[in-house]
Amino acid sequence: MASIDFEHIDKIYPGGNQAIFDYNLAVADGELVAFVGPSGCGKSTLLRLLAGLETVTRGTLRIGGQAVNTLPPQQRNLAMVFQDYALYPHMTVRRNLEFPLQMRDLPTAEIGRLTQWVADLLSLGDLLDRLPRQLSGGQRQRVAMGRALVRQPAIFLMDEPLSNLDARLRVQIRAEIGELLDRTGITTIYVTHDQAEAMTLGDRVAVMDRGRLQQVAPPQDLYERPVNVFVAGFIGNPPMNLFPAQLADTDSGLSLHLGEQRLSLLLPDALLTSWRAWLGDSLTAGIRPEHLHLADTDAAGLSATVVDAEYLGHETLLHTRIDGMTAPAPTLIARLTGIRPFAKGQSVRLALAADHLHLFGPDGRVRTNAAADLATRISP
Template sequence: MASVSLQGISKVYPGDVYAVRDLDLEIRNGEFLVLVGPSGCGKSTTLRMVAGLENISSGTLKIGDRVVNDVHPRDRDIAMVFQNYALYPHMTVYDNMAFALKMRKVPKAKIAERVKWAAGMLGLESLLGRKPKALSGGQRQRVALGRAIVRQPAVFLFDEPLSNLDAKLRVETRAEIKRLHRELGTTTIYVTHDQEEAMTLGDRVVVMCDGWVRQADSPLNTYQHPADRFVAGFLGMPPMNFMDGQLEHDEGRLWFHGRDARLRLDGAPPEWLQGESQRQAVAGIRPESFELLDAGQNGDGRAIEATVQVVEPLGSTMDVYLQTTSGSRLVCRVPAAPLEEGKAVAARVLPEHIHIFEPNEQGDPKSPTYYGRNLSALQTASV
């Protein structure tokens, strides 16, 4: 087992394509770290540099205490699992799992012992004699996991290992990976663009955008305290609602004044109640922070008048897409109930977190202000 340290790591492909920019990350021994972000943000490139499949343009990469920038992938003591399993089609499950050990000249009896152990961990004992084409997608991915764990490497690297599986199998295999990590305690770096995977698996989640890290934090903190509007909008489905407006203070009270609502806010830092009485801001409200009332109710001054455009039932909850009187869009996730499209409603903001962001995207992309920093999470108050 080992820690992994990325210090000022960058990757520039020919043609000045900056895939990863000045990345600093310290991954603890035994940590499960998830890299998440939209397509093209540099996740795979980061992982491939750790694996040694891609040259590092600048920076220092350490596995344990050893600088490995120029160490061959074979000698880095890592095992990687890919999206497409990459099993050898002509070999049995047993031989697929044994292959890397054979190449390393591990004695036969030891190989048999390790393959048996890995097969036991993954429930593959009855499949050891089969070829990959006689396995389901989920079974193939378990074999790929088995092939990684037999080697007992210092670090596991996963690149979207579940994306070829159907939804149910994805959730099952995800739980399997989590259990394996708990039992083996191996340092893991896991790449996904699926935020649910990121949140459920990671001890820590690193949100990337355009080659930059926007936030590296616990899953709960990235969700409850997103560092900027990019992270706030990326994590959470449906995404957070953003409203442009002004913060105003008046007689010791703070208000957010948007086109559709004037919301009283509690919990502001004292300095927000001094100095200039107005400033531009963006309010962010999660879809689950609303409840729907009948039209005309003012909900203690916390309601936004709107019309139902689309209702998406999800079983116990439903997503309701609204258009406000000013023409803005709003999405709410509420308990499932009959609701007609075209109906007028009042969307009441629950007294939960409402995030206040800087209004502009500005400055150096490396700086936290680039996507509008999250200034504070406040509560809406009744008036």
């Protein structure tokens, strides 16, 4: 096993196009870190740099504490699982598994032992004599993982390995991958555009945008304490509701101004002093869909108009627009339990859980998360 260190990594292609900017990340021995972000953010480029398929422009890459910038790929003791499986179509499953061991000139007995070990581990015993074209997508993915695993690498690199599978099979194989990596304890970098995969599999999740690391944290921290507007709007399905707002002081405490509407914030004294420092600033407020609730028409809350409703059986996602805000008014999505019938254009009132409110400054960076800030202040 081995640790991985990205130290001030830059990648600049010929012509001056920079793909990675000052990337710093330490991955512990045995840890699984998921790289997630929109297409073109640089996550696969980082994987290729680590694998030695691309060269680092500036900075240092370390595996197990050793700098590997100039080390050829075959000497880095890592294995890569690709999006398209990359199996040899003319070879049986057995031959696909044996091939990387034969290239290392291992004894025949050792090749047979390792091939049988990985076949048992991944339940491939009945498939060993089949060709790749005779396998389902999930079976091909297991063979691709087996071919990487049979080498017993120090590091696993996975580049969107489930993207070619249908939704149901993706969930099944995702669970199998998680169980396999837990058992083997191999240090793993898992690249995906699917945040459900990242949040389910990763010990930590590294969120990227335009070649820069935005935040790296355990899944729960990432969801509950995003460090900027990008992470808040990217993580979560549906993502966090974000809308322009200002804080104002009133006789009864602080209120949040959203266009023509004012929402009183019932905050404990522990938060009032710090929040008053941002009075009048142009802020971005954020609230998760599950922290918006329907309120009575005469109760405190936000006046909004229904735009759409998604009926998902166990829940309803209610899409609304805040009344009285400059067009185009932001959409707020409320996650409601069960099936709740709504008509487009219907007026509703939404109550906001102030203890789950996030505030971001004009620079997009987090000012505060009410629940997290309060927990910090009252913790012993």
